Amino acid sequence: MNMISAEDVAKRIELYFRGGAIEYASPAQWEALIASGAFGPSTRGRYNQIKWPLPARLLIPLRAEGDLGIGDIVARTIAPLGGDAFKKAFKEITGQDCNCDGRQQILNRRYPFK
DSSP states (O other), rough: OOOHHHHHHHHHHHHHHHHHHOOOOOOOHHHHHHHHTTTTTOOOOGGGGGGGGGGHHHHGGGGGTTTOBHHHHHHHGGGGGGGHHHHHHHHHHHHHHHOHHHHHHHHHHHHHHO
């Protein structure tokens, strides 16, 4: 069984923008976000958060102490919405692990905070 990739997650988040469920930051909001230091010291090399896709950048303000990357934010945000129930149901139905932890690690490696 093929699992959804990190790229597909980003594409699906983008659909929320296209469908109007969420909106892009205005230039003024974007400037305020940059001025707030939300991008931290990680503005060099492979950790250049300004080059991340917009859906990943919009999650940066949700960062908590100990988060390694965007995957930790996604996992923490989805868990209260039934993440554990989904994992259990997926395993019961398919007999396989959902690989949510694997996708979390992939997103953390692709969009790290350090």
